[in-house]
Amino acid sequence: MNPQKRREIFRRLQAANPSPTTELSYGTPYELLVSVVLSAQATDKSVNAATKKLFADANTPEKMVALGVPSLESYIRTIGLFRTKAKNVVALSRLLVQEHRGQVPAGREALERLPGVGRKTANVVLNTAFGQPTVAVDTHIFRVANRTGLAPGKDVLSVERKLLKFTPPEYLQDAHHWLILHGRYVCLARRPACPQCLIRDLCEFRPKTRDL
Numbered sequence: 001m002n003p004q005k006r007r008e009i010f011r012r013l014q015a016a017n018p019s020p021t022t023e024l025s026y027g028t029p030y031e032l033l034v035s036v037v038l039s040a041q042a043t044d045k046s047v048n049a050a051t052k053k054l055f056a057d058a059n060t061p062e063k064m065v066a067l068g069v070p071s072l073e074s075y076i077r078t079i080g081l082f083r084t085k086a087k088n089v090v091a092l093s094r095l096l097v098q099e100h101r102g103q104v105p106a107g108r109e110a111l112e113r114l115p116g117v118g119r120k121t122a123n124v125v126l127n128t129a130f131g132q133p134t135v136a137v138d139t140h141i142f143r144v145a146n147r148t149g150l151a152p153g154k155d156v157l158s159v160e161r162k163l164l165k166f167t168p169p170e171y172l173q174d175a176h177h178w179l180i181l182h183g184r185y186v187c188l189a190r191r192p193a194c195p196q197c198l199i200r201d202l203c204e205f206r207p208k209t210r211d212l
Contacts, residue, residue, distance in 0.1 A: 001149040001204060003166070009150060009199045010171035013178040016198055020177035022128050024048060029104040029129035030096070031055055034064070034089055036124045037116045042079045050076045061093035061102045088116025106130045120156070123176070133172040135163045140183025141176070147187060149204030150179075 023044040026032040031051070039047045054075040058067045072086040079085065092114040096102055104125065105111055111122040123136035135141070137156040141163075145151040151162035167175045186193050194200055194208040 003168075005202050006150060006166055007168050007171075009148070009202050010168060010175065010178065012198050012202075013182065014171065014174070017178060017181065020174050020181060022124070022177065023181075025051060027055070028059070029125065030061060031059055032129050033092070033104050033111075033114075033117070033121075033125050036121045037089055037092070038076060038079055038085055040085070040121075041081060046079055050079055061096040064090060064093040065097060085116065091115040092117065104129065106132075119160075123160075127173070127176055131173065133164075133169075135160050135167070135172075135176045135179075137163070138180060139189075140187075141179045143189060144179050144183040144187045147192070147203070147205045148199070 022032070024032065024035040024039060025048045026035050034054075035047055035051055038050065054072070057075075058064045058072075064072070067090070069086045069090050072090060073082055076082045076086060095114055096104065100110070106126065106129075108119075108122050108126060111117050111125060112119065120136045120138060123134040126132040127134045127136065137145070137160045142153075142156055142159055145159045145163060146153065151159050151166060153159035153162055163175060163179075164172070171178075182199075186197050192205070192209055194203075194205075195210065197203065200208065
C-alpha cells in the first residue's frame with residue numbers, strides 16, 4: 001500500500017470520528033489501567049458493568065490493596081479469568097503504592113513490570129491516559145492491518161512497528177482507536193461489512209463481501 005492510500009484511509013476515519021477514544025469507562029489513569037487488565041479476553045461492556053460498582057468502592061491502589069483478592073473477585077466474577085485478574089490487579093496496586101507513590105507510571109518499562117501488564121496494555125495506557133503516540137495491536141487491529149494491507153505482519157509486534165513507521169504523524173495519536181473501532185464494528189472477522197465500509201475502495205482485501 002502506498003503512502004497516499006494510507007493517508008486517505010486515516011483522513012476518512014478521522015472525518016467520520018474526529019475524537020475517538022476507548023469504550024472502557026474510566027476517570028483516572030489508574031482506573032484505565034485496571035480496566036484494560038480486566039478487559040483481556042472479555043468485552044468492554046462486561047468490564048464496564050463490573051467496574052461501575054468496583055470503582056465506587058475501590059478506585060485507588062491503596063483502596064484496592066485494602067479490598068484484597070477475595071473481595072475483588074466478587075466484583076469481577078462475571079469477567080473471564082477473574083481469579084487470575086484479581087490477583088494481578090491487587091499485586092499491581094501494591095507495587096504502585098510501594099514503588100510509585102500510588103501513581104501510574106508514564107513509562108513503558110515501569111508499566112510492563114506491573115503484574116498482568118504486557119506490551120498491549122502498556123500501549124493502551126500510554127496512548128489513552130498519557131497522550132503518547134503508541135499503537136496497541138489487539139485482534140481487531142491485527143485483522144484490519146493485514147486484511148486492508150495497511151500494515152501487514154505475521155505477529156502483533158511486526159504490525160505495531162509497521163503502523164508506527166507508516167502512519168502519517170498527524171494521525172498516529174488516534175490511529176489505535178480508529179482501527180480498533182473499525183475492526184469491532186465494520187471489518188468483522190467472519191463477515192466484514194464491506195458494503196458499508198468507508199475505506200472500501202482503498203482496501204486491498206480481494207474477497208470483499210457484497211450486499212445481500
